Amino acid sequence: MLFTSTGADVTGESYFTNSDFERYVLQKKNAVIYVFSPHMYLSVKGIAEYKKIALSHGFHFLLLRDPNASPQAPYKVKESYHVLASNKLVQLGATQHYPSFLVYTNSKIIGLFNPGYDSPEKFSERLKQLSKK
Amino acid sequence: MIFLILFLISFVQAQVQCAEGVFGLIRRIPLEKTPTYFIRVDTHARRIYMSGDCIVSLDTGKCISNTKTWEPYPISGKGWLTIPDCEGHDGAMCFFKSKDLESETRTKPVFTDKELKGYYQSIGFLNNNKKTSTVRVITYYGFFKDYRVSEDAIQPISSVQSFCAGKDLKLPMLSKDGKMISGWDVEKEKTFIAEINANGSCRDKFQFPYMVGKMDFSYDNRWMAFHASSDSNGKISDDLNLQQQIFVMDVKNKKTFKISSGKENIYYPHFGANGKMYALSQNRISNQYSVLEIDINKATQQSLASGYACSSCSKQQFQNLFSNNCSVLQKDEKVEVVK
Numbered sequence: 001m002l003f004t005s006t007g008a009d010v011t012g013e014s015y016f017t018n019s020d021f022e023r024y025v026l027q028k029k030n031a032v033i034y035v036f037s038p039h040m041y042l043s044v045k046g047i048a049e050y051k052k053i054a055l056s057h058g059f060h061f062l063l064l065r066d067p068n069a070s071p072q073a074p075y076k077v078k079e080s081y082h083v084l085a086s087n088k089l090v091q092l093g094a095t096q097h098y099p100s101f102l103v104y105t106n107s108k109i110i111g112l113f114n115p116g117y118d119s120p121e122k123f124s125e126r127l128k129q130l131s132k133k
Numbered sequence: 134m135i136f137l138i139l140f141l142i143s144f145v146q147a148q149v150q151c152a153e154g155v156f157g158l159i160r161r162i163p164l165e166k167t168p169t170y171f172i173r174v175d176t177h178a179r180r181i182y183m184s185g186d187c188i189v190s191l192d193t194g195k196c197i198s199n200t201k202t203w204e205p206y207p208i209s210g211k212g213w214l215t216i217p218d219c220e221g222h223d224g225a226m227c228f229f230k231s232k233d234l235e236s237e238t239r240t241k242p243v244f245t246d247k248e249l250k251g252y253y254q255s256i257g258f259l260n261n262n263k264k265t266s267t268v269r270v271i272t273y274y275g276f277f278k279d280y281r282v283s284e285d286a287i288q289p290i291s292s293v294q295s296f297c298a299g300k301d302l303k304l305p306m307l308s309k310d311g312k313m314i315s316g317w318d319v320e321k322e323k324t325f326i327a328e329i330n331a332n333g334s335c336r337d338k339f340q341f342p343y344m345v346g347k348m349d350f351s352y353d354n355r356w357m358a359f360h361a362s363s364d365s366n367g368k369i370s371d372d373l374n375l376q377q378q379i380f381v382m383d384v385k386n387k388k389t390f391k392i393s394s395g396k397e398n399i400y401y402p403h404f405g406a407n408g409k410m411y412a413l414s415q416n417r418i419s420n421q422y423s424v425l426e427i428d429i430n431k432a433t434q435q436s437l438a439s440g441y442a443c444s445s446c447s448k449q450q451f452q453n454l455f456s457n458n459c460s461v462l463q464k465d466e467k468v469e470v471v472k
Contacts, residue, residue: 067375115304
């Protein structure tokens with residue numbers, strides 16, 4: 001079920017702000033925050049792959065969209081998402097590259113976003129390692 | 134009174150500099166189609182390549198061909214285009230003749246290398262002669278392979294080998310001479326630049342403590358360009374006004390120059406073989422995209438003259454440099470202005 005964020009823009013897309021981020025981390029103890037851009041094919045390709053892997057390892061999966069994406073961007077997504085509107089996430093490196101993903105456990109953010117697409121195998125291995133921590 | 138006048142002059146200068154937008158801007162090439170983010174410019178062929186169904190003229194910004202491509206990266210000057218994971222060749226690196234693909238006379242690769250897997254390829258010329266060159270192709274999986282390339286043929290001359298073994302790196306980019314590599318070190322959480330040897334071993338050259346977008350080296354190896362994100366406030370708030378601007382680092386002396394500022398997003402810089410830098414720009418109000426052509430020497434000189442530069446920047450200095458508050462660098466004494 002999609003997390004309910006606090007704001008929405010004129011197009012009806014919901015924004016994910018700093019306060020949403022704080023609330024989400026408290027509500028979902030272990031999660032993968034995945035940021036995609038409809039301008040970047042691999043970031044769109046990775047959504048279904050990463051979501052499946054995250055859920056199979058017991059992580060929640062939060063999907064956020066590039067805040068600067070054009071409505072005419074070439075790649076469409078079927079999944080529900082929020083538009084990234086948290087500068088805390090920007091400061092953690094969420095927007096330097098798409099996709100970028102942040103994994104946290106026990107409601108503690110450790111480290112920065114991991115930029116760029118990983119193969120499903122590599123991503124799965126990362127989650128296994130993080131689950132042990 | 135004198136101090137007040139000096140303050141007002143510096144304030145006005147800061148406003149003018151902010152309004153300028155892009156240092157060293159030669160021209161703006163409006164794009165006919167909404168682009169994907171990676172642009173690769175081939176200044177020999179006068180083309181801009183990007184994923185999608187539009188091969189773009191570097192002169193007009195219009196689609197010359199509607200051939201479908203994906204993550205294309207040209208071997209500039211040799212008339213070849215590399216495309217990873219091309220249709221029907223899962224995980225393989227495919228080599229197309231650029232003109233064939235553009236005219237759709239031959240839409241299948243001339244050569245497919247099933248040994249070289251992975252995306253995000255980049256290319257360096259180990260030697261670059263008029264008739265035949267040796268190029269190295271790397272992919273983000275951490276593999277490279279060397280090829281002999283002429284205008285007529287392409288031939289592998291090495292097996293696939295790994296590079297920077299043991300380093301968990303992301304967004305690797307090879308320099309145009311194939312001797313340096315940049316990327317993000319996941320474990321250390323630092324951006325790094327390393328020398329890469331013939332056997333693929335890497336020796337760290339320097340690092341900096343800030344995550345930036347994918348980097349690109351100039352053909353003469355002097356410059357390295359990248360974009361970085363910041364929000365306009367540079368402080369915690371619920372209002373996000375994300376800005377992306379481009380920066381250039383002098384590889385030798387590690388001076389970093391801010392090249393663009395203002396309301397447009399300027400990102401994904403890429404150097405051409407003609408020595409010029411190209412970058413994507415997005416007007417966030419009209420949602421119009423352009424490719425900018427930038428004179429790198431003028432851009433760095435203007436940046437330096439405006440105080441938009443620091444040398445071996447600390448994390449705080451990077452933050453100041455990356456900030457969209459134009460007056461920050463003017464006021465912040467911590468930022469060393471390069472003489």
